Amino acid sequence: MTAQNSTKAQIEITETIVVLLIFLILLSLGLFYYYNYYFSSLEKQSLQLSETQATTLAASITSMPEFSCSYEQNCMDLSKLFAFKSVFERNKIYYSKKLENKYISLEFIYPKPTINQECINFLPCSFFNLNYPKQIKSQFTIDSPILIYSPYTKQYNLARLKITSYT
């Protein structure tokens, strides 16, 4: 009788543990799927935020004193773009933050460049890399046409501003 009771009690405890284990497994599964959903929605939110930042940056870059033309609005000064290269190198942390850690480049469209080369010190060249953060994963790119004034030729060039966000 005593041995039978002991076995029954052991079975009951084992039952409780099994029920608890199943409950914990179901709970962990639930949490796993919940976090998966939650993090994907957070990622979506961060993407939207990044998109807003990139659009704002594309709209405001021509009014930044680092690039703006002297008289015209919505235009970038070519000589300032050359000058910015060296100022950027000396103040990389500040400008990476100011330019929202986005990859920013400018490609000349018209007149069509005769040479495919990054603009560092001299013309002719075809593109500027204004900010190049450590790239991990590309999210999206925003393109916008932009006017570039050349004080050398006193003429306007057309360029494509590309802002790429990374995670």
Add this chain to the structure above:
Amino acid sequence: MKKRGFAISFQWIFAIIAGVIIFSFLINFGYQQIALNTKSTSLESISNLESQLTTLSTSNLLDTEIETKSTITFTCNDIILDKNKLSTEKIIFSPAPNQDKLNIWLKSWNYPFKITDFYYISNDKFYLFNPPTLEIPARFNVLKNPTTFSKDSLFIFFNQPTQNQVEEALKYSKNIKIIDTTTKLITFYPDKTTYYTDDNFLYAAIFSKDYETYICLQQKTLENLKLITDLYKEKAIFLQRDFPTCGYSEIASTLEQFKTNLALKDKIITQNSLLKQNDCPELY
């Protein structure tokens, strides 16, 4: 019988302990989720506000109003909403936490070329005594030489106030500033004094929370000035190569000195005008 009783009580103890652990885990999880959601919403709101401020600088709109459901505080380096903060490079002068709405005024700081934009943000009441002609937009709650006051307003005395005036102001606010327009000295009552260089900094003093924030933002602005001056110096060096007869090396040298001696502003203006006279591309 005794063993059966033991088995039942052990099961109960086991179930209670497991239940308490699971229950406390779920409660903790719930709280963490609420905190995380609040934080992500706050950060999204701050980031959107920062974008709105940036967009203002591109438009011709110099003053505007933004509705807000939360309390937003601006410090020297951060925008704070519900204890969550986002660091900003913007120069924002705001005297107190802002509720319901943000009255915003944007003013570019040119010295002599554009350095940055100053944002003045407040929906507080300003009492100005004997003020000179000021261009503060009408949307701000500014009262000139008032006789009745309300609590937690800002008192700004232009030129020396009487002891009675200061004592009366102290009954309503701790934010009292005395601005001497002749010597260009600002006193953050009672004993902290500094100077202002031009109108932008005069308004900065009016809209500043305290002496420390004013000085911090002034330093931040001067750092911006050094960066932009450096950029114009580099531009002058580039132009010198293509226009060797224009004399860009002189203005480049003045710009190098300008980083530590702001009194050279007029010399830069003269040298820049000279470039135009000589049919050379102006620096700014």
